Amino acid sequence: MSEKRWSERFEGVMGRLAVRNHRKPFQALLLALVLTVLGAYFARTLTLNADFVGLLPKNFPSVQDIEKLRKRFGGQGNVVVVGMGADPEVLKRFADDMAPKLGALSEIRYVSHQRPRSFFDEHSLYYVDVEDLETIQERIDARILWEKQQANPLFVSLVEEDPPSVDFADIEQKYTGRANQRLSGQGDLYYINPTERMVVLMAKPRGSAADLNYSKKVVGQVEDFLAQQDLSKYGPGFKTAVTGTFKKKIDQQRVIVGDLASASTLAMVLLLAYLAFHFRSALSVGLTMAPVMAGLGWTYGFVGLAYGQVNLLTGFLAAVLGGLGVEHGIHLLGRYTTLRSEGMNSEEAVDESFRHTGFSALIAALVAALTFLSLAMSEFRAFREFGIIAAVGMLVSIFSYVLLLPALLGLATRFGWSPRVQQEGTAGPLSLLARWLPRSYRGVGIVVGVGVLALVSQAYRISFNYDSRTLEDYKQASAVLDQKVNDILGYSQTPVVVLTDSQEMEREVVRQLEARKAARGKESTIDFVGALDDLVPKRQDEKQAILQAISAKLEKLDPERLPEDTRNTLVRALNMAKAKPFTQEALPTSVRHQFESLDGSTGGVVLVYAGGVSLSDGEGTRKFAKEVRGLQMPDGSQVSAAGEALILADILDMVSREGPRILAAAVLSVLVAMWLTLGKLRTALICMLPTLLSVVGLVGLMSLLGLQFNYLNIMVLPVLVGTTVDAGVHLVQRLGERGADFVSVYAETGRAIMGGLLTSAIGFVALILAKHPGLNSIGDLANLGFGINMVIVLLGFPSLLLMVERWRRKHSTSSEEQTEQPAPEA
Numbered sequence: 001m002s003e004k005r006w007s008e009r010f011e012g013v014m015g016r017l018a019v020r021n022h023r024k025p026f027q028a029l030l031l032a033l034v035l036t037v038l039g040a041y042f043a044r045t046l047t048l049n050a051d052f053v054g055l056l057p058k059n060f061p062s063v064q065d066i067e068k069l070r071k072r073f074g075g076q077g078n079v080v081v082v083g084m085g086a087d088p089e090v091l092k093r094f095a096d097d098m099a100p101k102l103g104a105l106s107e108i109r110y111v112s113h114q115r116p117r118s119f120f121d122e123h124s125l126y127y128v129d130v131e132d133l134e135t136i137q138e139r140i141d142a143r144i145l146w147e148k149q150q151a152n153p154l155f156v157s158l159v160e161e162d163p164p165s166v167d168f169a170d171i172e173q174k175y176t177g178r179a180n181q182r183l184s185g186q187g188d189l190y191y192i193n194p195t196e197r198m199v200v201l202m203a204k205p206r207g208s209a210a211d212l213n214y215s216k217k218v219v220g221q222v223e224d225f226l227a228q229q230d231l232s233k234y235g236p237g238f239k240t241a242v243t244g245t246f247k248k249k250i251d252q253q254r255v256i257v258g259d260l261a262s263a264s265t266l267a268m269v270l271l272l273a274y275l276a277f278h279f280r281s282a283l284s285v286g287l288t289m290a291p292v293m294a295g296l297g298w299t300y301g302f303v304g305l306a307y308g309q310v311n312l313l314t315g316f317l318a319a320v321l322g323g324l325g326v327e328h329g330i331h332l333l334g335r336y337t338t339l340r341s342e343g344m345n346s347e348e349a350v351d352e353s354f355r356h357t358g359f360s361a362l363i364a365a366l367v368a369a370l371t372f373l374s375l376a377m378s379e380f381r382a383f384r385e386f387g388i389i390a391a392v393g394m395l396v397s398i399f400s401y402v403l404l405l406p407a408l409l410g411l412a413t414r415f416g417w418s419p420r421v422q423q424e425g426t427a428g429p430l431s432l433l434a435r436w437l438p439r440s441y442r443g444v445g446i447v448v449g450v451g452v453l454a455l456v457s458q459a460y461r462i463s464f465n466y467d468s469r470t471l472e473d474y475k476q477a478s479a480v481l482d483q484k485v486n487d488i489l490g491y492s493q494t495p496v497v498v499l500t501d502s503q504e505m506e507r508e509v510v511r512q513l514e515a516r517k518a519a520r521g522k523e524s525t526i527d528f529v530g531a532l533d534d535l536v537p538k539r540q541d542e543k544q545a546i547l548q549a550i551s552a553k554l555e556k557l558d559p560e561r562l563p564e565d566t567r568n569t570l571v572r573a574l575n576m577a578k579a580k581p582f583t584q585e586a587l588p589t590s591v592r593h594q595f596e597s598l599d600g601s602t603g604g605v606v607l608v609y610a611g612g613v614s615l616s617d618g619e620g621t622r623k624f625a626k627e628v629r630g631l632q633m634p635d636g637s638q639v640s641a642a643g644e645a646l647i648l649a650d651i652l653d654m655v656s657r658e659g660p661r662i663l664a665a666a667v668l669s670v671l672v673a674m675w676l677t678l679g680k681l682r683t684a685l686i687c688m689l690p691t692l693l694s695v696v697g698l699v700g701l702m703s704l705l706g707l708q709f710n711y712l713n714i715m716v717l718p719v720l721v722g723t724t725v726d727a728g729v730h731l732v733q734r735l736g737e738r739g740a741d742f743v744s745v746y747a748e749t750g751r752a753i754m755g756g757l758l759t760s761a762i763g764f765v766a767l768i769l770a771k772h773p774g775l776n777s778i779g780d781l782a783n784l785g786f787g788i789n790m791v792i793v794l795l796g797f798p799s800l801l802l803m804v805e806r807w808r809r810k811h812s813t814s815s816e817e818q819t820e821q822p823a824p825e826a
Contacts, residue, residue, distance in 0.1 A: 014362065015355035018406040022350045025407035032404050036294050039301025046300065048260070049212075049309045050253050055382045055651060062650045065642035069497055073605060074109070074598050075208030076494045076643060077245020079222050080485050081201040085237045091199035092190050094234050102203050105225060107218040109593065113191065113201040116588035120184035125547060125576045126537045127180050128171065133546045136168045140573070143566075144553055166569055179530035182490070182609070183591060191488050200485050204593065205246060212253055215246045243481040245494060251478045259770035260315045266766040267319035271326055271759055278330065278755050283417060284337075287408050288329035292322055295400035299393040306388075313386045313712065316775065317393065319763035324368070324723055325397040327756030328361045331730060332401060334752045336409065337419040346413040350406045358402065360733050363677045364726025365398040367670050371722025374666040375715060378658050380651060383715055390719075430754065433794070434746035441799040448796030452693050455700030455788075462699050465708035466619040466652050495530075496628060496643030498606040503533050505633055509606045510534050512631050525624040527611025532584050532595045532602055540581035551577035608641055625649035655711040666718035667692070670725055678729075687728035690797045694789035695720055701784055713777040720785040723760050727753045727793045735801065742802070750794055757793075761786040 021028040056063050069076075081102065083094040095113040103111040125133065142164040150163075175181065191200035203222060207214040219242060226240045275285040296318055303310060310317075335357040339349035372394065375387025437444065498513075500506045510531050517526040537543070554574040584592065584602065595605045610624050628641040640646075667688075674684035695717055702708070730753060734745045764786070767779030 010362075011355045011359045014358045014402065015351045017402055018354035018358065019347055019351050020406075021403060022347055022406035022410040025410040028403050028407035032294050032400070032407075035301075036297045039297040039299070042301040042304035043297070044304070045308065046304050047309045048253065048257055048311070048315050050249075050256050050312055055311060055380060056647060056654075057379050057381060060379075060650060061640065062642070062646045065499075065640055066644070066647065068499060069642040070208045070210065072499060072597050073497060074204075074206060075210065075245075076497070077209055078202040078204055079108075079219055079242060079246045080244035080482070081203060081222065081226065082198050082241045082243060082481060082485065083201075083234070084196070084198045084239055084241065086197060086235050088188075088192060088194050090234050090238070091192055091197070094238075095190055095192075095199050095201055098229075099201055102201060102222070102225065105203075105221055107205050107207070107221050109204045109206050109596075110590070111201055111203045112590045112593070113199075114189050114590070115184055115191070116591050117184040117189055119588050120180045122576065123579045123582060124172075124180070125573075126540055126543055126579065126581070127175055127178065128543075130539055130542055130546070132171045132174070133543055136171060136573070137546055137550050139164060139166050139168065140550055140553060140570075144556070163566075166566060166573070168569075168573075179528050179607075180535055182528045183530060183535075186490060191485075193484070193488050196484060198484070198488075200488055202244070206598070209246045209249045212249065215249050219246050219250055241477070241481055243478040243485060247478045248476070248482060251476045255476065255771050256312060256315070256775075259767075259772050259775055263316050263763075263766035263770055263775070264319050264322075266769065267322055267763045270762045270765065271322060274755070274758060274762065275326065275330075278751075279333070281419070283412065284333060284419070287405060287412070288326055288333055290408060291329065291400040291404040292325040292397065294404060295325055295393065295397040296321060298396050298400070299389065302392055302396075303389055307385060311382050311385060312774065313382045313715065314389050316763075316767060317386065317389055319766055320719075320760075321390065321393040321397065321763070323759045323761065323763035324394065325400070326759040327726070328365070328397060328401050329405070330755040330759065331357050331361055331752045332405060334748065334755075338748055340419050346409060346418075350409060354402065354406070356733070357730075360726070360730050361401070362398055363674065364729055365394045366677065367673050367725050367729075368722035369394045370669040370673050371666045371718055371725075374662050374669055374718055377665055378654070378662060380654050380658065380711075382712075383655075383658075383662070386715065390722075394722075430751040431743075431747040434743045434750065437746065437795075437798055438742060438802060441802040444795050445799030445803060448791065448799065452697050452792065452796065455697040455704070456693075458700035458703045459696055461703035463703075463708050464656055464714075465710045466622065494643065494645075495607040495609045496624075496641040496645055498608060498628070498631070498639055498641045500604045500606065500639060502604070505639070506531050506533050506604055506606055508633060509631055509639060513606070513608060513628065516627055520627070522612075525610055525612055525620060525627050527609040530594075530607040530609070531605065532587070532592070535587060535591065536582070536584050544581050547577040547579070610645070621645050621649045622652060651711055655714060659709070659714045659717075662715075663695075663717050663721075666721045670721055674725070674729070683732065687732050688725055689800075690728045690789060690793040691721055691725045693792055693796075694724060694785060697788045697792070698781065698785040701788065702781070705784075707777075707780065710774070710777060712774045713781045716778060716781040716785060719782065720789070724757070724786070724789045724793070727757065727789070728797065731793070731797070731801075742798075746798060750798075753793060754790065757786050757790050 058064070081098065083091055083098075086094070099111045099113040102108055125136075128136075143166045146163050188194075191202070192198070205214075205218040207218065209215050223242055226242070229240075231238050231240065272285060272289070275288055276282070279285060279288070299321065300318070303314070307314075332353055336349045336353040339352055340346065344352065369391035372387045372390035375383045376391075378384050378387070498509050500509055510529050510533075513526060513529045517524045517529070551574060554570055554577065592602060594607065595602050597605070608628050610620075612620075625641075625646050629646070631639050633639060670691075671684055671688060674687055675681050678684050678687065698717075698720070730749050731746075734740060734749045735742065761783050764779045764782035767775045768783065770776055770779070
């Protein structure tokens with residue numbers, strides 16, 4: 001059986017199904033109702049998960065590492081309380097008052113409100129190597145000898161010379177940047193910014209910020225606590241605010257949920273407005289939207305059953321699928337209306353509409369589903385789930401139209417409804433364009449062709465934006481305040497963590513990371529590395545002996561006889577020399593807490609702080625990830641750092657690696673599907689031409705406008721392939737029908753194509769108004785792509801088809817004339 005015969009048989013099946021539902025509408029409507037109730041039941045508990053970790057497969061090493069981290073070490077980040085609007089002394093009093101009360105809350109493990117500077121300053125010489133301590137001792141000995149000589153009236157120096165220096169700043173400089181110095185910090189003892197008139201308290205929760213319900217619980221507990229405090233005693237205008245990882249997670253989730261709700265609502269309003277304009281009939285709007293709404297209910301029932309939640313991408317699929325579903329309705333109901341105006345009865349019009357236009361819609365839906373399924377190849381869960389859900393949604397949409405639209409038309413007909421009769425040749429702008437194009441197709445084709453070539457020539461300049469800060473709403477109050485907190489701290493609140501099983505492994509991790517930092521020099525992305533074992537210096541007994549000797553000698557000097565700068569240095573050295581050796585238990589509580597596991601045990605935890613790069617900058621994060629991963633232990637095992645920053649690095653690596661492969665798979669799957677369903681490779685290639693030119697043209701336009709791909713909007717390319725290819729299918733199929741007239745076909749089909757593209761774009765238009773920059777970027781690219789496709793498919797592509805048709809006619813006529821001429825005589 002030929003491909004063409006197979007397609008004809010399939011067309012017949014669709015026509016008969018539609019006619020059956022037209023004849024027995026109540027059975028079809030009852031089935032639709034049952035499916036809708038089931039869909040609503042399974043979709044009732046759907047939630048949004050905006051956590052980065054949820055976007056990668058659970059078997060990914062970085063995901064497994066962060067899960068181990070959460071189980072053993074708890075969540076990363078803090079709930080940060082900020083007091084604002086008072087003088088420094090009042091701010092300090094507020095911090096002292098609040099710290100113990102916050103620490104007593106049930107969900108708070110500990111609170112940090114002061115830098116541990118006094119301890120580390122007092123014991124700073126224990127962090128100096130023995131050799132350098134001996135150098136300090138030699139300098140002090142030389143200065144003491146010089147002072148004694150100067151005090152001896154019988155000593156006469158033959159050469160005037162400066163006194164030996166006792167400044168050991170050069171030795172201290174060697175140890176700058178180590179964990180003890182960085183954790184002790186600079187500036188005030190409190191985390192305070194006098195200029196901004198704010199003080200910071202960092203509360204460490206027991207749970208993880210990845211659990212949104214827990215984040216709401218702990219932030220709510222802290223906010224309720226602050227609301228109960230009498231802040232008037234800190235002066236008029238004093239106020240508090242909450243920020244930190246947990247608060248930002250909640251605010252980000254709220255923004256995304258709000259964006260999705262507003263995008264879906266706006267998309268629905270725009271769809272209804274356009275359909276009212278397109279059909280100018282309230283009943284036609286209802287006939288088009290009813291199958292769409294039912295299909296969405298069934299689709300999200302599947303989502304609830306299969307996944308139980310939506311992510312950042314799948315959350316707004318309702319708006320997109322709604323627009324794509326309406327496109328089928330515009331084609332089907334538009335064809336039905338035309339056939340009724342030509343004299344067919346309702347059943348005949350339904351049969352003919354679903355036999356031909358319905359089959360074209362099915363091809364388009366199958367092609368779109370295959371395109372979306374190409375996203376399912378990705379290990380990036382956001383893409384994979386988007387692809388699967390969108391593919392299911394496209395197929396469900398067609399089934400919904402076959403089930404519901406004929407039944408609704410059957411009911412409407414029984415009650416005496418008939419569509420408004422369209423006057424031929426008065427279908428609006430598309431009718432005028434249909435009559436104008438055959439006269440001007442050469443010029444139109446040249447203009448559009450030159451424009452497309454100009455865009456294509458710029459496609460090579462496109463780039464990928466790795467900075468995740470451009471995809472998050474950093475204008476939120478909590479995000480702005482959090483950055484100010486980081487500036488006060490002098491380092492990030494959320495280091496990545498390396499978990500080890502022994503002190504030996506802990507020491508080896510610190511050694512290797514510091515070696516990598518030293519080897520890379522200024523190119524290193526590591527700021528500093530901290531571990532409890534590293535914060536307790538080695539050879540303390542040996543160092544204490546040297547310090548005691550230094551102390552004994554310094555005590556013999558009279559500070560009043562020394563110059564002021566030397567006096568201050570020696571007094572400081574004397575205080576440090578009197579310090580006693582210490583163990584982990586003697587470290588400041590605020591420091592030890594940072595290395596504690598959830599069960600209160602210490603050790604085995606190495607904190608790695610990024611330096612010179614922002615962990616929101618994807619390119620810097622990728623460099624940082626390479627520097628802290630793959631640590632080879634002496635026993636042959638490997639350990640790696642864990643943290644959300646490394647999840648982001650994996651996502652960026654994955655998307656940039658898989659993007660071209662997914663796009664190629666989408667194009668090939670569409671081509672094969674269309675070849676099989678249309679019967680000819682040439683026809684499939686012709687139908688795909690507008691889409692392929694639109695995609696490449698979009699890339700060129702992005703480079704001209706300074707737009708970039710990112711790990712969210714790159715999925716727009718395969719989506720465009722799947723959602724725009726049906727325009728070419730409808731136009732070529734209709735023009736290929738026996739006796740088809742270009743003017744009438746273009747006026748009808750072109751209007752439906754334009755309506756379909758507009759409704760497809762509407763779901764993305766709503767995203768342009770979202771507050772979330774990542775959703776904005778998806779909306780921007782999708783609508784630029786639909787705009788380019790509309791120009792190509794309504795102007796350039798018909799002009800090309802007219803050129804080919806006129807060329808074929810000309811050469812066909814020439815061949816016939818040559819055949820009719822008598823053969824020359826021999």
